[in-house]
């Protein structure tokens with residue numbers, strides 16, 4: 001898969017609160033994602049990992065602060081432009097594969113490509129390429145509902161990377177998988193990270209340690225994970 005250009009995603013002094021300010025998962029958070037490589041986000045349950053991922057992926061907006069993609073301030077764009085930017089610049093993998101069980105693996109990936117604005121003539125080729133990358137070519141014509149959990153998640157990864165997004169956002173992508181499938185999916189994400197930015201929210205500290213960078217979401221802010229207390 002060819003190297004993609006990663007236009008930087010920058011969060012500047014981003015704050016996100018809920019319940020009228022009583023719940024404050026993100027306060028004054030700065031984060032830059034500006035090149036290929038893997039970034040793990042770890043932290044206790046409820047610390048704000050998903051909230052952060054949703055803001056990076058333009059699925060949610062901060063209460064305060066600025067989100068920039070490729071230097072453009074997202075809050076100044078209209079809804080259509082944000083939708084287009086989200087679809088083209090990002091790929092999403094969630095804990096549950098969220099594939100349509102009544103469509104084949106190939107149809108699921110092609111549908112994702114349609115949402116990403118890829119023309120009909122290119123969809124088949126890109127879907128086949130992504131299914132090959134995720135070692136799912138042999139199941140391309142199988143209904144997703146007939147696939148195993150690990151296979152479904154590989155289809156979800158294929159769908160997320162088929163349009164070659166510069167930034168792949170993964171929210172506990174191995175949370176429902178056994179160790180063998182965890183390794184398989186993590187290997188796919190690591191390979192994609194050689195060409196694009198891959199952000200992985202995970203409770204699996206072993207996986208997080210194997211990412212190029214790891215941050216802990218804690219008390220509203222971000223700090224480097226795994227740093228020795230002794231400096």
Ligand SMILES: Nc1ncnc2c1ncn2[C@@H]1O[C@H](COP(=O)(O)OP(=O)(O)OP(=O)(O)O)[C@@H](O)[C@H]1O
Pocket residue numbers: 018019023025043044045046047048049050051052
């Ligand atoms: N839409 C919402 N409305 C109200 N509160 C919310 C909303 N979304 C998130 N929260 C709260 O914000 C905090 C951070 O939630 P978030 O889902 O980001 O945590 P997390 O670190 O991803 O947790 P987990 O590891 O359990 O998935 C939690 O206290 C959560 O209840």
